[in-house]
Amino acid sequence: MTVARDAAGPAAALRAFASQVHPVFMLPPLAGSVFGAVLAAGTVPDLGGSFEPVAAAVHVAAMFFAVYTAHVKDGYVDFYRREEDDDHPLSEWGCRAGLVGAAVGFFAALAGVTLLGGPVAAALALPTWVVGYLHAPQLDTNPVTATGGYPVGIALCILGGYAVQTGGLAAAPVAFAGVFLAVLTGVKVIDDATDYEYDRSIDKRTVAVVLGRERSRRLAYGLMGLGLFAVVAFTVDGLFPPASPAGGLAFAVVAVLAADRDPKTATMLLVRGAYLLLAGLVVAVFFRPLAGVPLPDVTVLGPYTYLATEVVFGSAAFALLTRAGAVRRALTTVAALYPVAYLWDWYTLTVGVFAIPMRTGVELLGIPLEEHLFMLVVPAFVLGIHETIYGDGRPERATDDERERGPEPEPDASVTETLD
Incomplete structure (x- = not known):
């Protein structure tokens, strides 16, 4: 019995076993474990x-x-049971030997985790092996477990890396684990779409197959956005170090670049963006570069402060609407909303609901100039985000009939196969 499927000898066996170490997927869990330990370092x-x-x-x-x-288990199932893969370096016996060896190594390490970190650390470590062993063929046929298994594993790595140092948990590692769970689940949804056609043909119910390409991508970006917002919110709350949003910003830039790419390219970009997010958070946690640095005070602009913020967000709104090809439609909606917003704003200012100290003092029709701009900028910004998420990408000059029909539906795989 040989370990390698196409060769014999110790060198071939070593190469076959080494082939199951996939750095792209291996490094994030290991880095997550180290990150948990960094969190525990005080x-x-x-x-x-x-x-x-x-x-x-x-x-x-x-x-x-x-x-x-x-x-090893995934490769074994995909090649020897499902016959999905074209090749596999390990023989069937070699796969079983690899699984036994990995199990022995894991439970030996688990004993060390229990001895050094206590029962909480052990309880967080054990599920990672269970998820790994059951990924194929049990978990990877359900859209929730197939997509969530890897992100859950990395979240457990962070929590376990912290617990093995301290013997317990705290709010910050749980929050960091939650951030990565949300972000990486979004990345995994994008990754699932890479094999959309094949998974659909064999009735494999990934998120992309169940929801379709467009809705699954929106879900993915919603999850990633939730994770990045959590970074900002937890920083404002004081749970995360002040420099943490820098890592989130790096990932956000990559996510924007990946938005219009095909699933394979988008996944490659987003995985690298996740590395940048992790690196940024490690720097923020370990070095705390902005500790004690106050927030920028935009009130140095004096009476032009409010106006300046409206210029910034108005520019962002215009850019989003231009990119979505929806400037004219947005102006129509804003114009329809404006009279109601004007009356609401005039009344609340008149009865003293709020005051605006950092303004130019210029008034028009009974309310500050800045409030008129506010009533244009805010709905335009909302519409820009809405069109970016839900717009069909058709130019504004498209006919009403074309917009009502919407994008062409994806062809049914069964119909295509019948025609072929």
């Missing part, structure tokens, strides 16, 4: 603790064997 207020390199190394080893198990 760099964030209320997370007192010391960094224990041996405990960190043992937990990283456990996560390595858990992910390795997933890779």
Whole structure:
């Protein structure tokens, strides 16, 4: 019995086993484990603790064997059971040997995690191996577990990396784990669309197959947006270090660049964006570069402060509407809304609901000039975001009939096969 499917000998066996180490998918869980340990090193207020390199190394080893198990089992099922893959370096016996070896390695490391980190760390580590082992063929046929398995595993890596250092959990590691769970689930939804046609042909119910390409992409970007918003919100709340949004901004730039790409290219970009997010958060947590630095004070602009913010957000709204080809439609909607907004604004200012100190003092029709602009900018910004998410990409000169028909539906796979 040989380990490698097409060769014999120790060197071939070693190459075959090494082929199941996929760095793109292996590094994030290991990095997540290290990130959890960094959180526990006392760099964030209320997370007192010391960094224990041996405990960190043992937990990283456990996560390595858990992910390795997933890779070997997935390859075994896809090639030998489902016959989905064209080739596989390990023989059937070699796959089983790899699974046994990975299991032995994982449970040996789990014993170390239990000894060094306690029962909480062990309880967080064990599910990573279970998810990896059951990924194929049990979990990868359901849209929720197929998509959520890998992100859940990375969230557990972060939590376990923290717990093995401290013996317990705290709010900050749970929040960071939640951020990565949301962001990486969104990336995984995009990745699922890479095999959309094939998965649809074999009735494999991924998120892309169940929801369709467009709705699944909107869901993906919604999840990624939720994760990035959480970074900002938790920073404002004081749970995350002040520099944390920088990592979120780096990922957001990559996400924008990936928005119009095909699923394969978009996935490649977003995975690298996730690395930037993690790197930014590690720097923010470990070095705390903006600690003690006050927020920029835009009130230095004096009476032009309010006006300046409207110029910034108005420009952003115009850019979004221009990109979506919806400037004319947006102006029509804003014009229809304006009279109601004007009366509402005039009344609330008149009865003293709020005051606007940082303004030019110029008034028009009984209300400040800035409020007139506000009633244009805010709905335009909302419409710009709406059109970016839900617009069909057709130019404004398209006929009403074309817009009512909407984009051409995706062809039914069964009909295409019948015609062929």
